[in-house]
Amino acid sequence: MDMASHPAWATARAYAPSQRQRWTALAEEAAEANAFYMPEMLCAALDHLADAANVRVLEVQQGGELIGLMPVVVSARHGRLPIGCVVNWMHDHCFFGAPLIRRGEEIAAWRGLLEQLDEARWAPGFLHLRGLDAAGANAAALEALCVEQRRGRREVHRHDRAMLRSDLDADAYWEANMRPKKRKELRRLQKRLADLGRVDSRLLTQEAELAGWCGEFLALEASGWKGSEGTALACKADDAAFFRAACAAAFEAKRLHFLRMDLDGRAIAMLVNFRHGEGAFSFKIAFDEALARFSPGVLIELANLHAVQGNPAIGWMDSCAAADHPMIDSLWAERRTITQYRIALRGAGRSAAFALANGVEALGRRLRGQS
Incomplete structure (x- = not known):
């Protein structure tokens, strides 16, 4: 697999037309629609909203073809916990976080994204994925890959929101x-x-x-x-x-x-x-x-x-x-279930961070059950 990871993009203006064309081609073949990561919205966000966030846009290529794209940031906290982690970038005006993944290449794309994070020295803790469709292609492929790799995966939260499909x-x-x-x-x-x-x-x-x-x-x-x-x-x-x-x-x-x-x-x-x-x-x-x-x-x-x-x-x-x-x-009348996941990353100290976050969460559930 030929993989490419860009360390940081302060603005989208640095992208050549050919780069945006590659993103557009990927978006048009995406397994799961996400208008917020379409080039027109993502580039506008990178131009105007990313300066303070230090956004990295991860790309996965296979055979010279772009099959996956996900913008991420490093967060110093995970909820109330002072544990650093990588988070898919969802700015204040982004309401869906599914990465752009080419249809039919879902598991290969996730494999490439997680391998990049495993190898990245700048990536602490674990991957916190927000705003995914619990019934979508991204969630299904991610679950299958985590089972295959025996990689830790924990659903952090889910809720339903209104959807029109009739x-x-x-x-x-x-x-x-x-x-x-x-x-x-x-x-x-x-x-x-x-x-x-x-x-x-x-x-x-x-x-x-x-x-x-x-x-x-x-x-x-x-x-x-x-x-x-x-x-x-x-x-x-x-x-x-x-x-x-x-x-x-x-x-x-x-x-x-x-x-x-x-x-x-x-x-x-x-x-x-x-x-x-x-x-x-x-x-x-x-x-x-x-x-x-x-x-x-x-x-x-x-x-x-x-x-x-x-x-x-x-x-x-x-x-x-x-x-x-x-x-x-x-x-x-229709509903869409939106979920968050905590995904384990490989490397020194990361397993401990994943286990600590899971343990604190489990303890909190037990204490709430006793109150």
Whole structure:
């Protein structure tokens, strides 16, 4: 196996067009979709969000062909434990962590990634993998390889989050999965909102509008509670630059799904999704909180339901929402189980770190059971 590991990439601007083409070719043949590691989103993140994180992008090649890619960072802590470890890089705006692995080469790619970490002097402790689909190709191949190599593997955490995957059209899905009382209330809100003026919903289709839409989204998100708490994208210049760059690159690649709802031509709710293959990932939502009595966030999600179910190229959408999200959980019936793993690395001191983390976790479970 021909393997290549790059020690650190401070910015994606250092990549030649041929490098990005290799990443794109891998992404298009990936066993598991992950829009956050598509070149347009990953390169934007490396450009604007990676300076303080010291991100390393691991690559695995076989026969001169790229079969695996995973960005990682070194963390000085593992949860509450002062144990150093390697973590797959998930910045604050990344909601899925599955590496890009070529379909049919899943075990070979994982073998190469783990061998690189085993041999890397900079890699402490163990590998902490976050944001994987428990039922996905990555998790299955990783489990099989760990069994083959007798390598320690421990599931650290799992939770379910809302997902949209159905052959029903939007109206039938709404009827099947939403309580009649809830449907009646939403129709009432739609009517009340329409009494204020003309309500329109539309997807971004014109490149000339992209910059304006991005600016309106940033302003709309910052006008609400996220702005007050300092977590809106516009609160940090790097976050805003990442958003604009990712949207521009995804639009050019025809993978941006950007929806807005207007009242008399003014945006009152906006929703950004990124596509990969037949799947899509719901990224960010923003709405005018002054109109909260009309639930514009829920109404644009209903518009999104129609847009997704009406598009034969989109087979499913991951909500990327937190577990037990009160809004999206009531609208989407399907669930995706997201998991975290702790994977043992070989080398002096690493076995002890893996065993210590497992032991502390087991002790914590016993103490919680006694309380």
